[in-house]
Amino acid sequence: xxxxxxxxxxxxxxxxxxxxxxxxxxxxxxxxxxxxxxxxxxxxxxxxxxxxxxxxxxxxxxxxxxxxxxxxxxxxxxxxxxxxxxxxxxxxxxxxxxxxxxxxxxxxxxxxxxxxxxxxxxxxxxxxxxxxxxxxxxxxxxxxxxxxxxxxxxxxxxxxxxxxxxxxxxxxxxxxxxxxxxxxxxxxxxxxxxxxxxxxxxxxxxxxxxxxxxxxxxxxxxxxxxxxxxxxxxxxxxxxxxxxxxxxxxxxxxxxxxxxxxxxxxxxxxxxxxxxxxxxxxxxxxxxxxxxxxxxxxxx
Numbered sequence: 416x417x418x419x420x421x422x423x424x425x426x427x428x429x430x431x432x433x434x435x436x437x438x439x440x441x442x443x444x445x446x447x448x449x450x451x452x453x454x455x456x457x458x459x460x461x462x463x464x465x466x467x468x469x470x471x472x473x474x475x476x477x478x479x480x481x482x483x484x485x486x487x488x489x490x491x492x493x494x495x496x497x498x499x500x501x502x503x504x505x506x507x508x509x510x511x512x513x514x515x516x517x518x519x520x521x522x523x524x525x526x527x528x529x530x531x532x533x534x535x536x537x538x539x540x541x542x543x544x545x546x547x548x549x550x551x552x553x554x555x556x557x558x559x560x561x562x563x564x565x566x567x568x569x570x571x572x573x574x575x576x577x578x579x580x581x582x583x584x585x586x587x588x589x590x591x592x593x594x595x596x597x598x599x600x601x602x603x604x605x606x607x608x609x610x611x612x613x614x615x616x617x618x619x620x621x622x623x624x625x626x627x628x629x630x631x632x633x634x635x636x637x638x639x640x641x642x643x644x645x646x647x648x649x650x651x652x653x654x655x656x657x658x659x660x661x662x663x664x665x666x667x668x669x670x671x672x673x674x675x676x677x678x679x680x681x682x683x684x685x686x687x688x689x690x691x692x693x694x695x696x697x698x699x700x701x702x703x704x705x706x707x708x709x710x711x712x713x714x715x
Contacts, residue, residue: 435600435646436461436656446637453637459655462624462647464640469598472643476557479533495536502537505618506545508666508711509587512616516713520614524548528585528610530575531593535562538570547587552578576602580610587616592707595621598645604660611714617662618711620670625649626706627699628676650703653710662712669700671707 433440437459446453451466479491487494509527516522525547529538532551535558541547551570553559562570571578576599588607597603607617623629624647628636640647648656654664674692681687699705 434459434461435463436648436652436659445633446640451642453640459652460625460649461652464645464647470642472596474555474558478555479558491534498536499540502540503544505537505589505591505620505709506540508668508709509541509589509616509618510545512665512711512713513586516614516616520612522586522612522614524586526550526585527587527589528552528580530588530590530607531596532562532568532570533558535566535568535570537589537591538562538568539566542568576606580606582609583612585610585615586612587618589617590619592620592622594619595644595646595648600646600656604656608660608662608714613714615714616711617657617714618709620707620709621648621653623649623669623671623703623706623708625651625703626671626708627673627704628706630704632676650708650710653708657710657712661715663715664710664712666709666711668709669703669705670709671705672696672699673706676706 432442434442434456437456439456439458441457442454442463443457444452445455445462450468451464454463454465456463483489483491483494491498513522513525527538527541527547527549529541529549529551532538532553533555535551538549538551542549549568551559551562551568552575553562553570553572554574556572559570559572562568575597588611594600594603611617622644624636629647650667650669657664672695674695677695678687
C-alpha cells in the first residue's frame with residue numbers, strides 16, 4: 416500500500432507528507448531530479464526541499480573563506496565591517512523591543528543566545544555594545560575556535576537540537592540566516608519557545624520566497640536554490656509558523672532590495688537611472704518584494 420501511495424504521489428506531482436508550516440496536504444513539486452525534490456505548499460506557500468539521501472553539508476573553514484569569497488568577493492573575516500553594520504541595526508531593534516517588554520514583565524537578566532553564530536560577531540556586539548550576557552551555538556569547529564580564542568566568547572560547538580539548553584532562560588534568541596538550514600523545523604521552533612522567558616524575543620532573518628526573484632523569476636530562483644536550504648518562507652508563511660508556536664510578531668524588516676535584478680535585461684533603457692532605483696526601493700519595501708526579510712517576535 417505504501418508503494419502504491421508513493422507512485423500515485425509521484426504521478427500527481429505532490430507528496431503524502433503534511434506541510435511543516437500549515438499541516439495541510441496540498442503540496443506540489445516545483446523541482447524533481449535524481450537527488451532531491453522541491454515542493455510548494457499550495458495553501459501557505461512555503462517551499463520544502465527533500466532529499467532522497469540527505470547529503471552531509473560541511474560548514475568548516477572553506478565555507479567561511481573560499482566559498483564565502485566566491486559569493487561576496489571577500490572572506491567572512493574580511494567582511495566583518497559590513498556584518499557588524501547589519502548587526503548594529505538588528506541589535507537596536509532587539510534593544511527597543513526589550514525595553515518595551517521590560518516595562519510589562521519582570522525581566523530578570525539580559526541573556527541572549529545566537530544560534531548558528533559563526534565567528535561570533537553579533538555576540539561580540541551584543542556583549543560590548545548592548546550589555547547582554549551572551550552565548551552562542553555553532554556547528555563549525557573552525558568558527559567556534561575563532562569565537563572562543565579571538566573574541567573570548569561562550570560558544571558551544573554542535574547542532575542546535577543536540578545542544579542542552581535550560582528552559583525559560585533567555586531573553587532573546589537570534590538566528591541570522593540559519594532557520595532555512597535546519598531540516599527539523601517544528602522541533603527547532605518548539606525548542607526556541609521553551610528556551611525563552613515569557614515575553615522573550617525571537618529575532619531571525621531568512622530568504623523571502625515571495626520576493627522579486629521568487630515571485631517574478633521563479634525558474635531562476637529555483638535554479639539557484641542553495642543545496643542546504645530545507646525551507647523557504649515568505650513573510651506571511653513565517654507569521655503563520657510563529658503564530659502556531661505562540662509567538663506574537665512585533666516587527667518586520669524587508670531587506671535584500673536588489674534593483675539590479677529588476678534591471679536585468681533592461682540595462683541602458685528608460686528604467687536605468689537613479690530616480691527609478693529609488694522608486695523601486697520604496698515600492699519593494701511597501702510591497703515586500705525584498706529577497707530577504709527580518710522578523711522579530713515575542714513569546715506569549
